[in-house]
Amino acid sequence: MLLNTSQKLYKTARHQQETAASAPTLVSLITLKLRSTANKKTIGMADHFIEIKIPQQRNYNNINNSCPFPSVLSPNPATTATVSRLAEKVRTQKPFLDSLLLKAGSVLFRGFDDVKTAKEFNDVVEAFGYEELPYVGGAAPRTNIVGRVFTANESPPDQKIPFHHEMAQVPEFPSKLFFFCEVEPGSGGETPIVLSHIVYERMKHKYPDFVEQLEQHGLIYTRVLGEKDDPSSPIGRGWKSTFLTEDKSIAEERAARLGMKLEWMEDGGVKTIMGPIPAIKYDESRQRKIWFNSMVAAYTGWKDDRNDPVKAVTFGNGKPLPADIVHDCLNILEEESVAIPWQKGDVLLIDNWAVLHARRSFNPPRRILASLCK
16 A cells, blocks of 8 residues: 555656656655655655755766756755744754755755845854854955845946855855845846866866966965945955954954965055965865866956956966966856856855856846855
């Protein structure tokens, strides 16, 4: 009797998958229900989450163990009555979520109606238990909203933000990033993501000499900061908010701890010089090399009244980067990326060791909040 019931459930799920391939499916939930029917002690994703499919996901067979990128989780209706809040679900299933993040590199939580405000998003971040990373040395203009939650880059909506690992241009960078969609965009405004090791492998195959130079010399990043934040620029964070002080001597101390050199300008601004710093890193947890840098972002996006992007990043020996290869790297990033349209209430968790991210231009309104973790 149990076998017949299980077979019917499975056939029904398969039929739904085949006739509605473009819509989210419950195959993962049905499979887990079958396991639960056979063994009541089985505990796993079916406790609080179901894995759904969306059209934008990618699968990297033989590279990412066929794990969808990103993984997308929604509430399990069978347990919502007892544990409704996402923060509670996270606390009870943290080992499972950590394991999933290690496999997938990024996890999108979608359909959790209890996450509507910055405070509720902050509760979710806190539930993961990751240590907070102060935003020191980053380029993006941001505003603290509540607790550990900030606005994402506040640059104008018509500007794209190129692919980068968060704060790859400084030695102390976050290991995890959270993004939260408080107000979904009118149109556009996706946050494309791409697996870093895939980019490394493609660049190594196509431009072995260039990658060898990167591994040998690293990169130097140069940026001129104004005294105050400039919201018209994607790299408009002023030195006072960058170093969390109004005292130049304290700014110099904090820059020195990052390995950063400062050259003060007559107008009150400062030139920051960072590096040489590695452009290729080794991800110990996944045992693979990664494209851990902000080369494309700096070369194509660090442009405003104070900065020339061509001078913003060079080889670690000071030699200029070949423009054609940098722009082809941008093409590779785009080709391998996944861009999922934001929905209100979405929470996107990114492993900064595994994934680069970007931002597409958009038509307002759009309000994405962020949190950085060590």
